[in-house]
Every structure is written in C-alpha cells, then in structure tokens.
Amino acid sequence: MNGASREALAAAHESLDALTDNTSVDAAKLAGELAAVTALLDREVSLRRVLTDPAQAGEAKAELAGRVLGGQVGGETVDLVKGMVRARWSQSRDLVDALEELANTADLTAAQQTGALDNVEDELFRFGRILASSTELRSALTNRSATAAAKSELLSGLLGGKAEQVTERLVVRLVTHPRGRSLEAGLESLSKLAAGRRNRMVAVVTSAVPLTDAQKQRLGAGLARMYGREMHLNLEVDPEVLGGISVRVGDEVINGTISERLDEAKRRIAG
Incomplete structure (x- = not known):
C-alpha cells in the first residue's frame, strides 16, 4: 500500500489494538467477523467502490457501512469498519486487503493473549514446509474445481487436534479465500504478521x-x-x-x- 492507504491501515491497526487491549473484547470472535466483512467486500465490488469513493463524505460512507453490517456482526466490528471507511484509500481493493490483515492480526492477538503465539508461528512454518514437499497436497488445496467445504475438511483432517485453533483458522481462510495469492506468499505474510506481534x-x-x-x-x-x-x-x-x-x-x-x-x-x- 502507498500514501493514503498506508496511513489508513496504520490508523485501523491502532483502533484494533485499542479494542483488543480491552479484556472484554473477544479477539477471536472479532477476527471471524472481520474475515466475514472481508469476504463480503471482496465479493461485492460495487459496494466496495462506494465505501472507498473519495467523492463521498466519510460520514455518509460510515452510515452505509453501519446499515449493511448492522445485525450481521458485533458492534465493535461495525465501529471498526465505519472508522476505516471514513478514511481515504488509494485504491478500493486496499480496504479489503486492510480488513483481511486486521482479521489475521486479531486472530494472532487471540493467540498471544493465551500464550500460544510461538506455537502458531512454528505451525505456520511447518505447514509451509509440508506444502513445499507435497505436490499432491498443494494441488488439492489450490484446485479451483474443489469446493471451499472440501478444502476445509481436508485441512481439518491435517490440522484438527494437532495444531492451535488459531493456526487452523488462519490456514483455512488462506486456502479457501486466497484472493489471487499463492499459498506460499500468504503463509509468508502470516508469518511476518505473527512476528510483528512482538516486534x-x-x-x-x-x-x-x-x-x-x-x-x-x-x-x-x-x-x-x-x-x-x-x-x-x-x-x-x-x-x-x-x-x-x-x-x-x-x-x-x-x-x-x-x-x-x-x-x-x-x-x-x-x-
């Protein structure tokens, strides 16, 4: 990201940190809701463009986001998204990228809060090595004709009960919604985010x-x-x-x- 989008993302991270510093906020639940909003805006291109249109007033965009998301996700998520759409974004797709990054960061924060962040980092790395050594597994997880449910079931068999729940959620989201990235690039991005939680x-x-x-x-x-x-x-x-x-x-x-x-x-x- 460049320019306005980078500043907007930094502000969104500050808002997320303020939310997750509150022990009453469920970081894992927040992550799931942010991921759902990410999927929505990735799918609904016209809505995404309206919410990032620099010609529209920030408060009007925030009200629209509130109407669309109200009742679908929690109040913390709605407030966070409303703050993001008030900001300026260099490209409409940057908003979706930022929401995805915040969803992953919220999940990693949940792992950090329970002392599982080190395990998650190691498991993401090991999964990457497994993926690199198995062309059959990689083909199954990147097969465009396979449904998201089938890929989730395969990953559940591989990771369920053997890895942290946060690791499984992160990998399932990456595999079922790669958003044009390779699995390797997605895993590397997750590893960097995990490391960044402790600078x-x-x-x-x-x-x-x-x-x-x-x-x-x-x-x-x-x-x-x-x-x-x-x-x-x-x-x-x-x-x-x-x-x-x-x-x-x-x-x-x-x-x-x-x-x-x-x-x-x-x-x-x-x-």
Whole structure:
C-alpha cells in the first residue's frame, strides 16, 4: 500500500489494538467477523467502490457501512469498519486487503493473549514446509474445481487436534479465500504478521543437523544484535547442505554451508 492507504491501515491497526487491549473484547470472535466483512467486500465490488469513493463524505460512507453490517456482526466490528471507511484509500481493493490483515492480526492477538503465539508461528512454518514437499497436497488445496467445504475438511483432517485453533483458522481462510495469492506468499505474510506481534523479525535457518538449544540461543542473540530486533528462528534440516548453516532474513541470505563453499570453489575453478 502507498500514501493514503498506508496511513489508513496504520490508523485501523491502532483502533484494533485499542479494542483488543480491552479484556472484554473477544479477539477471536472479532477476527471471524472481520474475515466475514472481508469476504463480503471482496465479493461485492460495487459496494466496495462506494465505501472507498473519495467523492463521498466519510460520514455518509460510515452510515452505509453501519446499515449493511448492522445485525450481521458485533458492534465493535461495525465501529471498526465505519472508522476505516471514513478514511481515504488509494485504491478500493486496499480496504479489503486492510480488513483481511486486521482479521489475521486479531486472530494472532487471540493467540498471544493465551500464550500460544510461538506455537502458531512454528505451525505456520511447518505447514509451509509440508506444502513445499507435497505436490499432491498443494494441488488439492489450490484446485479451483474443489469446493471451499472440501478444502476445509481436508485441512481439518491435517490440522484438527494437532495444531492451535488459531493456526487452523488462519490456514483455512488462506486456502479457501486466497484472493489471487499463492499459498506460499500468504503463509509468508502470516508469518511476518505473527512476528510483528512482538516486534521481531523472522529468520529461516537451514542446517544439516538439528541445532542444539545452546546453538539456537547463540544464533538468535547474534542475529538480534545484527538486525537490532528480536529474532524468531524458523528451523529446517536439510542433509544436502552437508554442514554449516544458511540463514535467510527477508531477501537477505547469509550462507555458511559447506555445499555453498564447494559450489563456490567449483565456480572459481571453472572460471
């Protein structure tokens, strides 16, 4: 997002944080209602355009949103959406993207409130690895002819009782409403949101053998010093790296694996 949309999203996040700081507000329920509004506006293009039309008065748009949503979702959700449509958005679709992000953030907040956020981060990462290793599963979850109910049932069998409820909800929403994104991009976005709940970054660490607890602590501390922020480590084991580790933080890769050194040696010899 750029310009006005970025400012509107930041303001919406502040409103969401103020709501979820209140212990009487059910963050998981709020997430479900925001997800329902996201689906509605993603589907109803004409309504979305009216609610983001800069030529319309903000209060008029808020009243329309209240009429459409009143009785369908709770008062907190209605108030949050009314505040969002009062703001200016660079593109109408930015409002839907923002609502989806707030829905996911509310679910992650629910996990944080119950002390399950670390588990959710790890489970999202592991699900991504499972998806990458199984073309059959990926095909089933991205099959456009399969119904959302069928995909939800498949995910329930995979995750139900084995992962946090928040993880299952996030993955089901992503799979059944991908909104033009790949599953990989959606999972990465969720991981970044989860890390952001504690103002920390995500490092994907690949090693030939599992790291010990002491090694993980030293690596996490070193990366935190390097980047100036707490670091969440997503760990994966790949025997093909032979030894050493590879660390990816965003687009930056720190590669200290033996296989990479051998490849570099081969390139130098060939050159």
